[in-house]
Amino acid sequence: MTGIGPVEPGEDTLVRDALPPRPRGRLALRYERHRRTVIASGAVLVVLAGGGYLYASRSQPRPAPPPPYPSQAVDLVYVAPATGSPGATAGTYSFTVLLSVRSGPPVTVTRLTQPYDGLSVTSSPAAPFQTKSHSARKIIVTLRVTECEKAPRNPGLPFLDVTLRNARAIEAHSFILGARYAQDLSRALEVACSNHSR
Structure with a gap:
C-alpha cells in the first residue's frame, strides 16, 4: 500500500531565509519611515470614515406624527x-x-x-x-x-x-x-x- 507522507520543502525553498539583509541607505530609511506614516495615516482615515458613516447612519428620532384631522x-x-x-x-x-x-x-x-x-x-x-x-x-x-x-x-x-x-x-x-x-x-x-x- 502506498501513501503520501508529509510535504517536505523542496530545493532552494529555504535559500531566501538564508540571504543576508539588504543594506539600507539613508534614502531607503526615509522611504521606510514615510511608508509607515502613510499606512498609519490611512488607517486613521479609515477609522474616522467608518465612524462618520456609523454616526450618519445611526437611527434618527422619528418626528412626531401630525395630529388627526x-x-x-x-x-x-x-x-x-x-x-x-x-x-x-x-x-x-x-x-x-x-x-x-x-x-x-x-x-x-x-x-x-x-x-x-x-x-x-x-x-x-x-x-x-x-x-x-x-x-x-x-x-x-x-x-x-x-x-x-x-x-x-x-x-x-x-x-x-x-x-x-x-x-x-x-x-x-x-x-x-x-x-x-x-x-x-x-x-x-x-x-x-x-x-x-x-
Missing part, C-alpha cells in the same frame, strides 16, 4: 329631546347632543347648521366653543321653524353640519344623528306645523 377625532351623538330648555317657544324643537374629542389637540366648533331652508338653528353654548381632548361636552341645539312649507315632512336621515377646527385643519363635516333623532324631529315638526297647511 378634527373630523377623525370627534364624535357627535344624539342624546334626547331637551325638556324645559331656556328660550323654548312654539315652533321650536330643542335636543341634546354630546360632542366627544377622542384624541389629539382641543377641537373648536366654529359653526353649527342644518340643511333645511325652513329651519334655523342655535346652540347653547353658542359657537365658537372648544372641547379639550379626552373629554365630552353637552350641547343643546334648538331648531326653529321659519317656514313650514320648506321644513322637511319626514326627514329620513337628518344631519347637522358642523365646522370643526384643531391645530391641523378646519373641516366642515356632516353628522348623521340616527333614527331616534329622525323620529323625534318628525314629531316636533308635525306639532309645530300642524296649524299650517302644506
Whole structure:
C-alpha cells in the first residue's frame, strides 16, 4: 500500500531565509519611515470614515406624527329631546347632543347648521366653543321653524353640519344623528306645523 507522507520543502525553498539583509541607505530609511506614516495615516482615515458613516447612519428620532384631522377625532351623538330648555317657544324643537374629542389637540366648533331652508338653528353654548381632548361636552341645539312649507315632512336621515377646527385643519363635516333623532324631529315638526297647511 502506498501513501503520501508529509510535504517536505523542496530545493532552494529555504535559500531566501538564508540571504543576508539588504543594506539600507539613508534614502531607503526615509522611504521606510514615510511608508509607515502613510499606512498609519490611512488607517486613521479609515477609522474616522467608518465612524462618520456609523454616526450618519445611526437611527434618527422619528418626528412626531401630525395630529388627526378634527373630523377623525370627534364624535357627535344624539342624546334626547331637551325638556324645559331656556328660550323654548312654539315652533321650536330643542335636543341634546354630546360632542366627544377622542384624541389629539382641543377641537373648536366654529359653526353649527342644518340643511333645511325652513329651519334655523342655535346652540347653547353658542359657537365658537372648544372641547379639550379626552373629554365630552353637552350641547343643546334648538331648531326653529321659519317656514313650514320648506321644513322637511319626514326627514329620513337628518344631519347637522358642523365646522370643526384643531391645530391641523378646519373641516366642515356632516353628522348623521340616527333614527331616534329622525323620529323625534318628525314629531316636533308635525306639532309645530300642524296649524299650517302644506
